[in-house]
Structure formats: C-alpha cells, structure tokens
Amino acid sequence: MNATMSDTKTTRTICGYCGVGCSLDLMTRDNRIIAVHPAFDGPANQGALCVKGQFAYDYVHHPDRLTHPLVRDGEGRLQKASWDEALQRAAQGFMDVEQRHGRHAVYGVASGRTPSEANYMMQKFIRVGFGTNYIDNCSRA
C-alpha cells in the first residue's frame, strides 16, 4: 500500500510497562524500533495505548541502557559482573542487613508488571526467606 512501509517489519508484542498487558505492533527498520502501533484486536486495549506504550520506547536502543549486571568494587565504582557474582553479592547484602538489624529490616516491593506466579514467589521469598510480612506492591510503595 505504501512504498515507505515495504522495508518496515511489524512485530506483535505486549507493552513492557504496566500490568494491563496492552497489545501493540512494533514497527522496525534495520532492527531498530521506529514506531509503535496499538493493536486494534488487542483484548486488553482494543486499539488504545497511553503515552508510555505509544511513545516511550527510546530506552530500548539507548546507549545508557544496562545490558549486563554491575557490582561495586572496593572503591565503590560499578564494575561489569556475571549474574552469579551479582546475585551472590545481593544475597550477601540482604543477609548482612538481617543479621545486623533483624528480619523486619528487610522490605519487599513486588512489581505490578510481573505475572501472578512471579509475585507469589516474591511474597513467599520475603515471608519465608526473611520471616517478615513487610511485602507490598509497587503502587503503594
């Protein structure tokens, strides 16, 4: 229909922001997003999007975007690390806080963007792992 669209690829996906789950079509050229089209057959949004889903996709190709874990070295500078190393560091941090200040010094904030199963795991992790009920969701945190 339009000559300028022949080099454009359309990929159906779900918006990466909130938990509503709006369907959208990512328009890409040379593997870069150039536009977002709302999906009119999307069951959650029926063609609607908000400003974030519609226009806020710059982060995908932004040079500042983190593409690997970072941990602080002895001088406090962030250094590239493996996932195992980063998770080990985070776990150690949590355990240190708990030992020093008690189990209620840990507070979990679950995400509204994740599925129910992931949020179930999150509250289980905080309640069973640390023994505190300090778990909430991002819309109240």
Place this chain on the structure above:
Amino acid sequence: MAAVQHVSIREFGWLCSPSLSGEVSQPQLQQIMASVNQSQQQPKITLDGEQMEFSPGETVYEVATRAGKTVPTLCYDPRLEAFGSCRLCVVEVAGQRTPVASCTTQAEDGMEVTTASAKVEGLRRTLLELVASENREVAVDALRGVASQELGTLVEQYDAGCGRFAGAQSGASRPDDPNPFILRDYDLCISCYRCVRVCAEQEGDYAISIANRGFATQITVEFGGHLQDSACTFCGQCVQTCPTGALADKKALRFAGDGTLNGGS
C-alpha cells in the same frame, strides 16, 4: 413484506380474559400463538437483494459490514458513537427520497437497502473529490498512523482527483507546536472529528475541540495553544484514528529520517 403484528399485554389480557369468554377458544389461542411466534421472529432487512437478519438497534452499516459488504467510510470508527458527517456510507433505501447515511440509520424490519448502486457510488466519488480538493496531499507516509491511509486508499479506489473543486481550504497546520510526539498537520484535516471524539469518548480527556465552522473549521485545544499546555496526555489515540495523517506520529517520522521535525523542547 407484511408488518409484524405485535400483541400488546393489554390485548393479550383481553383475549385471555375468562370474564368475557369463560375460556380461550381454539381460534383465539391460534391467533395468540401466531402473533407470539411472529413477534419472536428475528427482524430482517433486504440487503442488495439478500435477506439479512439483524438485532434491534443495529445500524444499516453494521448489518451491511456483517454481511461482508464493503461500505466506504471516513468519519467512522467502530469504537465511537456513529457521527454521520462524511456521508460516504450513503446507501439507498426503498421508499426514501434521498440516500441515507447507513452509519446513523437503524435497521428496520422489511427495509430494502442497496449498498452500491451507480447513484451512490457517484455520490461517494463526488464527496471524495470535495474532501480531497481541500488537502495539500492525499498520499501520506503510513508511519503517520494506523488509519492514515484511509483517505488515500479511497481516493485511489474511486479515482477521485482533487482538481475539480480546487480552491478554498479548511484547517491550518500548527508547525509551531513544539511537542515531540504529535504532528499537528491540519492542512490535511477533513473535519471528520474522529480525533475530537476518540479523545472524549475513549480517552475521557476532552483535550481536543473544534473552533469555527465551514471553511474556517479548525481542530484545536483550549485557547488555541500548544498540546502540552492543554489537557492532552499524549496517548496518541487521535493520531491512530486520523484517516488522513493530519494528526501524525511525529516521533516515528523523525526516527524514519525527517530531520525537520523537532524532538521537543
């Protein structure tokens, strides 16, 4: 087709009344049952010679679309209240002196509709010529928005040139609006009000409105200002429902290489 004879509750009560006849006679019962059966039948319209059942409340356009007919539209968005301004969906109804807009005409039992007679196709072409005559261009980049190709496709389909009514134009573009997301290229506006209606009916923002009428018609926001100083939330609904690309995805056009479009201030 015979009009349906409905039996009202009062008539039904009278027919069944024991005080008049003691009990319902066999002919009376048959009459009642026939009326009940008839009133429960799905109403039908004749669409280009074929019978189509419909549910009360459906418009002629909805029935025709369901039947697989291609009825052209410009001001129609299935999510919005029918508006009836573009008149492209005109159809002929037997017994009506003039063609009617099918999007705002409710189907009635026994209606005989012709969706694409030479007469209405001619009217549609003239309407498209009138619309196209006002626009700087008709073929626009599909990146402008999901519905942006609607006018261009119809003008091509109906071979509706823009020269016959060339002259006055309505709507003036707002290149002064510095927002980075929505291009307000009202030179291409055909005053279908889809942006105004989607903003109000779907988004609930009521940010966009209409100033003036006739050739002076201008889609605008309060005090004729910039979008960022209005109630606009930049959801982009107006961009995606615009059938001409007058409201366009400025960011996409910029990302696709149009260096003249600013990235916001």
